[in-house]
Amino acid sequence: MSKVKQKTRVELLVESIAVEKQLLIEICDDLASCRDNGDKKGAKEVAKDLKNQIKIYNKLIAEYNKLSGEKAPAVSNNLPEEILAGSNNYSIAHVGQPVSSTVSAYNANISILNEKELKKYLSRSDRALENVRTRLETTAKQKSEATGYTKVLYIINCLTYQRYIIERIAENLHVCNKLADKKRVKALKKTLTNEIKAYNALVNEYEVLTRSHLTRASESIPEDILAGKPYAPIPAISYTANDGTARNSDADVAAVAAAAAAAVEGLNAKKKHSKKGKKAVKKTALEEKVAEQANKDLSVITKGYDFKISLIESQKDMSYYRFGKNVFDMKAVKKEANKKIKAAQKAHKLALKYEEKDNERYYAVITNDPVTMKAKKRADRVKIASIRTEMMTLLNKRDELNSKLLSIYNGSEVTADGVSINQKWRQTRSDAAEKFVNKNQSLAKKIFRLPASSAEKQRLYGILNTSIEASSNLALAQYRLKTKEFKTRQEKRALKKDVKTNKKLIAQNSKDIKWIVKKIKKRA
Amino acid sequence: MAKKKSTDIAQTEAIKTRAGMAEKLEKERLELKKEMEKLMKKYAKATGIRKLGKRQHKVGKAPNDFKA
Numbered sequence: 001m002s003k004v005k006q007k008t009r010v011e012l013l014v015e016s017i018a019v020e021k022q023l024l025i026e027i028c029d030d031l032a033s034c035r036d037n038g039d040k041k042g043a044k045e046v047a048k049d050l051k052n053q054i055k056i057y058n059k060l061i062a063e064y065n066k067l068s069g070e071k072a073p074a075v076s077n078n079l080p081e082e083i084l085a086g087s088n089n090y091s092i093a094h095v096g097q098p099v100s101s102t103v104s105a106y107n108a109n110i111s112i113l114n115e116k117e118l119k120k121y122l123s124r125s126d127r128a129l130e131n132v133r134t135r136l137e138t139t140a141k142q143k144s145e146a147t148g149y150t151k152v153l154y155i156i157n158c159l160t161y162q163r164y165i166i167e168r169i170a171e172n173l174h175v176c177n178k179l180a181d182k183k184r185v186k187a188l189k190k191t192l193t194n195e196i197k198a199y200n201a202l203v204n205e206y207e208v209l210t211r212s213h214l215t216r217a218s219e220s221i222p223e224d225i226l227a228g229k230p231y232a233p234i235p236a237i238s239y240t241a242n243d244g245t246a247r248n249s250d251a252d253v254a255a256v257a258a259a260a261a262a263a264v265e266g267l268n269a270k271k272k273h274s275k276k277g278k279k280a281v282k283k284t285a286l287e288e289k290v291a292e293q294a295n296k297d298l299s300v301i302t303k304g305y306d307f308k309i310s311l312i313e314s315q316k317d318m319s320y321y322r323f324g325k326n327v328f329d330m331k332a333v334k335k336e337a338n339k340k341i342k343a344a345q346k347a348h349k350l351a352l353k354y355e356e357k358d359n360e361r362y363y364a365v366i367t368n369d370p371v372t373m374k375a376k377k378r379a380d381r382v383k384i385a386s387i388r389t390e391m392m393t394l395l396n397k398r399d400e401l402n403s404k405l406l407s408i409y410n411g412s413e414v415t416a417d418g419v420s421i422n423q424k425w426r427q428t429r430s431d432a433a434e435k436f437v438n439k440n441q442s443l444a445k446k447i448f449r450l451p452a453s454s455a456e457k458q459r460l461y462g463i464l465n466t467s468i469e470a471s472s473n474l475a476l477a478q479y480r481l482k483t484k485e486f487k488t489r490q491e492k493r494a495l496k497k498d499v500k501t502n503k504k505l506i507a508q509n510s511k512d513i514k515w516i517v518k519k520i521k522k523r524a
Numbered sequence: 525m526a527k528k529k530s531t532d533i534a535q536t537e538a539i540k541t542r543a544g545m546a547e548k549l550e551k552e553r554l555e556l557k558k559e560m561e562k563l564m565k566k567y568a569k570a571t572g573i574r575k576l577g578k579r580q581h582k583v584g585k586a587p588n589d590f591k592a
Contacts, residue, residue, distance in 0.1 A: 300553075301588065304546070311534050347587040354586035361576050362560055365567055373571065380570055387567045391560065398556045401549050408546045429533070469531035477538060486538075487545065494537035505531070 013064045017095045020057045024075065027053050028090040031083045047080040054079060064095060129168050134286065136161040155206045159214075162199045166217060169195055173225050187393045189222045196221060290363045293399050294356075300402045301355055303409035305348035312340045314426045321433040321468050323444045324461030365391045408487060425476055432475030433468050440464060443513070450517065451524040460513055467509045474502035554590040 027050045034043035058074040065072055072095045076082070079090060136158060143154035169192045176184040199217045206214055218224075316337035319330050370384040447460045477498040479485075486492045533539060561579070568577025583589060 304550070304588075307546075311539070314533050351586050351588045354581050354589070357580045358557070361564060361579075364576060365564070368571075383570045384567070387563060387570060391563055391567070394556055394560050394563065398553060398560075401553050401556070405546060405549050405553070408542060408549070466531050469533075473531060473533060473536050476533075477536070480538065487542070491538060491541045491545075494541040497537045501537070502531075 050080045294359045307409045323464045428479045429472035432472040436471040470502040470505040
């Protein structure tokens with residue numbers, strides 16, 4: 001191995017060691033919790049995990065020592081037994097100088113790796129990212145439940161994880177750009193922009209709570225990377241709850257330290273009650289995300305059909321508000337609408353069934369971890385990991401589309417009492433129709449008394465019925481404009497057009513009725 | 525009398541616009557599904573888990589399916 005490549009490998013090793021070390025400490029924490037809780041079965045499982053993790057860690061340390069010539073200490077294989085015997089001393093020594101991409105923008109050593117090594121680097125990076133994302137999700141959940149200083153601490157934790165994610169994705173974007181992988185570059189650019197937004201949202205939250213200033217992540221990072229420029233680094237922040245440019249007062253530090261201790265204590269207590277090990281918790285987080293996405297996907301189908309059915313129901317509602325109606329006519333309208341609704345319900349059921357089957361297959365790709373999967377060759381595992389990443393990108397994209405679709409089908413939102421806006425729209429239309437019918441009863445009576453044939457009278461009633469629908473459409477458009485229940489300017493324009501058209505239609509109908517009545521009277 | 529516009533709610537401009545927006549997104553969604561199916565075939569080949577590469581229903585059997 002050339003000296004330059006050797007140096008790069010050492011730096012990549014240092015990063016991997018840091019990630020594995022974090023996992024190791026977490027498993028040690030879990031084991032101590034199981035021990036304190038007297039959970040023997042759980043302790044046995046976690047001890048097994050710990051042994052495996054020690055093997056992974058020590059293997060990396062051995063490679064690191066061999067390449068760097070240093071003598072980093074390996075972790076004792078007896079650590080699980082020591083912890084079970086009551087030891088709480090499982091602090092693990094820091095290895096190497098971590099490569100911080102905040103200093104050198106992105107890892108410049110990447111440029112000397114060949115294509116094969118770059119692809120390998122990408123798959124490893126994806127794995128590391130997944131771990132951090134899981135931790136970020138957990139911390140974000142804790143953050144939302146916390147208050148005061150504890151919340152600030154969780155925000156700082158979230159910021160640290162978020163910064164790490166941005167740096168990783170920035171590096172991956174740089175690598176993909178180098179590999180000229182246009183598809184991934186496009187996807188990563190979008191992801192990076194979103195992650196930067198998420199980071200800046202956390203900064204805002206931090207600033208509101210602490211009233212102190214933090215440097216935001218530059219939104220031009222993706223563009224800078226693609227242009228081959230070094231991007232503006234994101235400064236690290238520490239537990240002293242400021243950006244490191246000013247020292248906090250001792251009282252502040254003491255308060256934060258106390259809050260941190262309390263938070264850790266709380267976390268440990270929570271862990272003690274949990275019988276599941278770290279692995280199980282990690283898996284649950286992924287499974288939760290998968291279940292959430294899959295549910296949203298099925299909701300889109302349900303809401304889509306709900307939207308269609310709601311339109312048919314709305315049309316059916318109008319059959320009650322009719323002038324000159326006869327029972328057969330009403331029955332026919334209702335029968336036709338019911339037929340359409342039944343067909344939509346059947347299609348909905350079928351669509352749900354097939355979508356669920358498809359989702360089971362898609363999400364199996366995500367939940368099957370390529371690291372633990374049986375693969376004939378190492379190359380297969382890399383391929384599986386890259387397919388998995390691609391599948392994740394596609395599923396995330398679909399999830400974004402699903403969110404947009406849900407907001408369209410829902411009208412805007414579900415109200416506090418759980419009634420969807422679509423139903424409110426139907427109510428608005430019905431109310432307007434009823435109002436119009438009551439207002440025009442005298443006109444209907446006048447038509448009834450006219451010396452005309454029943455066909456002529458029916459024609460007049462028909463015009464009046466068109467007005468009922470027009471008035472209900474007008475009321476709905478006005479209601480939506482008033483409550484701002486539209487998504488785009490285009491929709492707003494359409495609503496205004498509806499108001500204009502329906503007003504014109506009602507006026508025209510009224511004029512037509514008057515003209516026909518006048519003609520009939522003159523004829524008589 | 526001039527021919528009047530339909531008063532069917534589904535024919536109003538607002539609903540047509542909203543349905544149009546949804547239709548566009550649904551189309552994109554189906555395109556993604558098509559891509560995912562292609563990926564599933566690759567995945568099944570790489571892992572040897574054949575059942576994951578094959579759908580339980582033919583393309584177009586589901587009411588909201590993509591076209592082959």
